[in-house]
Amino acid sequence: MTQRTKILLIYTGGTIGMVKDYETGVLKPFRFEKIKERLPELSQLDSDIEHFSFDPPIDSSDMNISHWERIAKSIEENYQEYDGFVVLHGSDTMGYSASALSFMLENLSKPVIFTGSQLPIGDLRTDARENLITSIRLASLKENEQPVIKEVCLYFEYKLYRGNRTTKIDAENFQAFDSPNYPTLAESGVHLKVHDEFLYKKERQEPLRIFTKFDPNVAFLKIFPNITQPILDGILNLPNLKGVVMETFGSGNAPTCQWFLESIEKAIKKGVVVVNITQCMRGFVLPNKYEAGSHFENIGVINGKDITSEAAITKLMYLLGKNIDSKSLKIKYEKEVQGEIS
């Protein structure tokens, strides 16, 4: 006989819990209790489901560090009592939140699964039903009484991904996410197929601890052909700036002119942390492949390898929040913390 599991749903908002205001045609959040009414199937699962709800629920465009902290705290406070956690979240910034939570929840050894939908739960053609039910099933999986999944994941349209490897790729189709540089962890077909070899396996010696002191003084710097020195310097000299995720071309290349490198070097000397990631969807930063990327290593730019933008910026907030010197930060950044980088 399968043992019943206890799952906590953390409802933050997003399309999944929205209804249409028929006067204006605009989608608006509604109270979470209605989700259970809309999905009577929830009571057929082998799980006791309780919920914690953001009040009011929010569009994920409004997510910030304090919301991530609220999710982390609700997991920490209920950690012993529940077998797994399912976070209902708007899809727009879900990749950022899943990445942020993967860093915030240090020593996590239970499943935390983010999910949402492209169509509201009340829509006849909604994808919310499958996404939510399968997320609960995945969060309930056990082997020898131990959870099978012990990391932050994202489930969407029949696929389970490592949360901090995901990126939103589509605003129209149900398959809204991809994990361009790491394999899918599980697939939902006739059977629920878990790819055990790709799950996060590091054994936890210590209990769950949450780290919420993220530093928000960071920015993206997307390089483009014809970027000018005043624009580059303007960004690198923003007041309070502590870190920059620089999105470069191909395998980590940028303009080779003297002023470009000098501006980056000056910023690093001033104490700004600079991370190099690629604008490409797939692949790595390979600093020594072309001359155009070869100088970054010498001036102390961090190699972001194959990290996504979402994980890159949240990891930077996380490590800057640790208040460590720039050398240690570079070493920590270039190694995986939660399976986010190869």
Ligand code: ASP
């Ligand atoms: N704007 C919504 C959100 O991210 C979109 C969604 O839920 O898919 O909150």
